[in-house]
């Protein structure tokens with residue numbers, strides 16, 4: 001598996017999502033300077049990195065986004081992705097320019113099956129329609145489209161309908177990511193965080209649709225003990241290893257960061273057969289709901305003896 005570098009190039013965004021984990025940075029940090037992004041790209045490539053994700057904030061708002069993609073391509077990056085709210089791709093000309101420059105993958109976010117749900121979460125009227133149009137344009141241009149939907153208290157009942165939309169639009173892969181309670185999401189934690197056990201039936205119905213239609217589908221930040229029968233859909237098993245260039249820090253290994261700082265495991269977890277490969281929930285989740293939902297999965301060998 002290639003390693004990948006995630007470069008946060010701006011924290012500006014034309015959405016105002018209630019669940020944004022980066023939302024508190026938008027008024028603090030400027031766009032990352034062109035020379036710094038070029039240096040980030042060169043240094044990671046030198047270390048053997050062959051994948052890059054331009055993210056933020058909304059990366060398409062950075063005035064040099066096309067130059068960044070072109071520089072990545074010129075250096076020899078093989079996988080060049082934009083992690084985006086997808087709205088700018090409603091304008092197909094921009095997408096064509098990015099593709100010509102070397103982008104081959106986009107990661108747009110859709111957070112509701114109904115326009116009113118998505119637009120309520122993004123606080124951007126019309127954003128649902130723009131993102132859906134952006135996905136259609138990307139599929140039409142032959143780009144790999146890996147969508148992300150953040151699971152919140154407002155949208156979890158729509159996950160199966162959302163999965164149907166992804167399949168119909170021709171997404172290459174879709175993911176349901178359980179809300180990470182930081183940034184703006186942290187400020188909204190009293191109402192926006194559902195209980196994992198409440199969302200799981202909807203998550204599983206949503207995954208069934210992808211599985212039935214042969215579209216790879218995953219969940220993020222939902223441990224194995226809640227994913228019985230869907231263990232192959234746990235995204236942490238396949239997330240490429242790599243570094244993160246943030247505004248105020250450089251994380252050498254995002255995987256190590258998640259396992260040692262970002263996520264946590266509970267008091268009963270050492271008895272679980274998945275203990276070694278499971279990352280646990282984001283650590284803020286049990287601060288709200290405790291550890292009762294996370295029941296260790298017994299070791300099959302021990303069960304038989």
Ligand code: SF4
Pocket residue numbers: 223224225226265266268269270272273274275278279280281294295296297
């Ligand atoms: S290690 Fe803990 S959180 Fe992970 S699957 Fe097992 S019980 Fe669940």
